[in-house]
Amino acid sequence: AQKITQTQPGMFVQEKEAVTLDCTYDTSDPSYGLFWYKQPSSGEMIFLIYQGSYDQQNATEGRYSLNFQKARKSANLVISASQLGDSAMYFCAMREDLYNQGGKLIFGQGTELSVKP
Amino acid sequence: DVKVTQSSRYLVKRTGEKVFLECVQDMDHENMFWYRQDPGLGLRLIYFSYDVKMKEKGDIPEGYSVSREKKERFSLILESASTNQTSMYLCASSLRGTGGRNEQFFGPGTRLTVL
Numbered sequence: 001a002q003k004i005t006q007t008q009p010g011m012f013v014q015e016k017e018a019v020t021l022d023c024t025y026d027t028s029d030p031s032y033g034l035f036w037y038k039q040p041s042s043g044e045m046i047f048l049i050y051q052g053s054y055d056q057q058n059a060t061e062g063r064y065s066l067n068f069q070k071a072r073k074s075a076n077l078v079i080s081a082s083q084l085g086d087s088a089m090y091f092c093a094m095r096e097d098l099y100n101q102g103g104k105l106i107f108g109q110g111t112e113l114s115v116k117p
Numbered sequence: 118d119v120k121v122t123q124s125s126r127y128l129v130k131r132t133g134e135k136v137f138l139e140c141v142q143d144m145d146h147e148n149m150f151w152y153r154q155d156p157g158l159g160l161r162l163i164y165f166s167y168d169v170k171m172k173e174k175g176d177i178p179e180g181y182s183v184s185r186e187k188k189e190r191f192s193l194i195l196e197s198a199s200t201n202q203t204s205m206y207l208c209a210s211s212l213r214g215t216g217g218r219n220e221q222f223f224g225p226g227t228r229l230t231v232l
Binding site for chain 1: 148150152157158159160161162165167175205207209211212213217218219220221222223224225226228
């Protein structure tokens with residue numbers, strides 16, 4: 001079974017509008033972390049935002065926010081005021097067992113976002 | 118500025134060749150990782166290492182091996198390259214610490230083509 005599912009292979013958004021990228025996860029571990037990464041066409045993965053399973057509030061980093069719904073096991077990324085430079089592939093990832101020092105990440109399939117001028 | 122570097126951006130090899138992909142990080146991170154990225158499959162973990170000379174298999178280790186002789190360097194080895202190993206290979210590193218964010222930092226990737 002997929003541990004991280006991103007159901008939107010591709011999305012379009014108009015510049016300056018907000019967009020939500022979906023991510024659902026599956027784990028029985030009570031201690032886990034959720035990450036979003038951006039991969040522009042240059043190929044390098046850029047860390048965007050993190051949410052811990054015990055965090056009481058949704059994470060925010062500038063124009064990025066994470067809509068964390070623990071009971072539904074979803075961790076959607078919201079990008080406000082989209083910019084042309086936001087066009088990229090976006091990956092949701094999970095690390096289980098946060099107290100394990102290994103730090104492995106499990107990635108979703110990715111969502112390709114295109115911002116239209 | 119923190120950095121993970123990979124020895125090549127693009128590489129073309131022939132079937133059966135032994136291939137070395139090198140990764141170096143300058144952040145004094147304990148953990149290092151090798152992933153391959155294929156369209157529609159996301160990133161899949163090949164091997165990781167949480168200390169010098171330590172290695173653990175990821176989800177798809179078949180056909181690969183790794184070496185970590187120094188803390189800053191983690192090498193991925195394709196013993197006998199095959200066409201189904203044509204892919205983008207990404208190296209990453211992170212701190213060992215527990216319970217917190219400890220995000221992984223990625224290199225620019227190596228696009229390997231096996232003919």
